[in-house]
Amino acid sequence: MEVLRWLIPLLAVVAIFVMGARAVLSLSRSEESLICTTCGAQTDTPHTKTRGSVVIEVVLWFALIIPGLLYSLWRQSTRQKVCPACGNATLIVANTPDGRKLAEQFSGRKR
Ligand SMILES: [Zn+2]
Incomplete structure (x- = not known):
């Protein structure tokens, strides 16, 4: 399980990054x-509506880290006020x- 040694910290870093981006976006909400x-x-x-789908997000995350990250950021940045x-x-x-x-x-x- 050599892979897990770097994968888990990497996922943790990415999760923190996504949470941070989400927090910044919600702070800038007027x-x-x-x-x-x-x-x-x-x-x-x-109310806010997030575009895209959680399923695609998870699949991208498991398949490839970078597209998953980009997809998460795209979803967060295209949230709409409804x-x-x-x-x-x-x-x-x-x-x-x-x-x-x-x-x-x-x-x-x-x-
Ligand atoms: Zn209305």
Whole structure:
């Protein structure tokens, strides 16, 4: 089991790297109020949707380390904010001229 001697520390390093990248990305996430252009729902806590699949990620990791690493980074960097109400990735910042106009439109529609 000579292979395990370097494989386990390598996997540990990579796991720490991926966790770090994830932490950095979540720190840079803004806490602005967002409005959905599809349904008009407003939220401060959008859901996130990660592209790609966990299965492919795991297969790549087991087959080859580098593509697995790149795939993990791609998935983390392409995470999208999605509307908690309708699930569309059509959220814009509410505190902008467009966002305010949209909020007015949607609140006017309800009345
Ligand atoms: Zn929506």
